[in-house]
Amino acid sequence: DTAVSQTPKYLVTQMGNDKSIKCEQNLGHDTMYWYKQDSKKFLKIMFSYNNKELIINETVPNRFSPKSPDKAHLNLHINSLELGDSAVYFCASSQDFAIRAGELFFGEGSRLTVL
């Protein structure tokens, strides 16, 4: 069973569209994250939710809206897509927000291409 699963794996869309990426973890973790990996392979945190509550929002345009219906799911909705949004988006989870005490489990990534 996949611990952290994301769908879709690939997404190609036009500028201006709205799209969503879904993430689910079956590890029983309390904290989930969204990371963005750009073309230079730098991986930066975007959001973190702990028990469905937003705890990190790292200077991300408000076209990006995370939603956590329960602690096993963290979805990412993007409005009015722009060319610069093209990237690989990774979902991750950890047992709790005390990262120092644990490790992050990452999904396989969702490659978004905006044309």
Next chain:
Amino acid sequence: DAKTTQPPSMDCAEGRAANLPCNHSTISGNEYVYWYRQIHSQGPQYIIHGLKNNETNEMASLIITEDRKSSTLILPHATLRDTAVYYCIDDAGNMLTFGGGTRLMVKP
């Protein structure tokens, strides 16, 4: 922004030890050092972390200098499947920011 410095690439012969260095000269006393790796087209995978003592697990060993300004990740017997980008990260503010990493190429 990443506060660690790693060489952009390294080669290692299969079966030999791979020693990957990392400088984290601005690390604070209570910040851990984490190592992850990313195999092509996959998500990052946790390897090991440490504060000031050396650590070992089934994947690797982590050697941290006494002044904590640098560390070395050791893969004792590298295999072709260890070819990946290896990231050294400090956990400033409970956030993990991944820099460019070291691209390790294990060669037969």
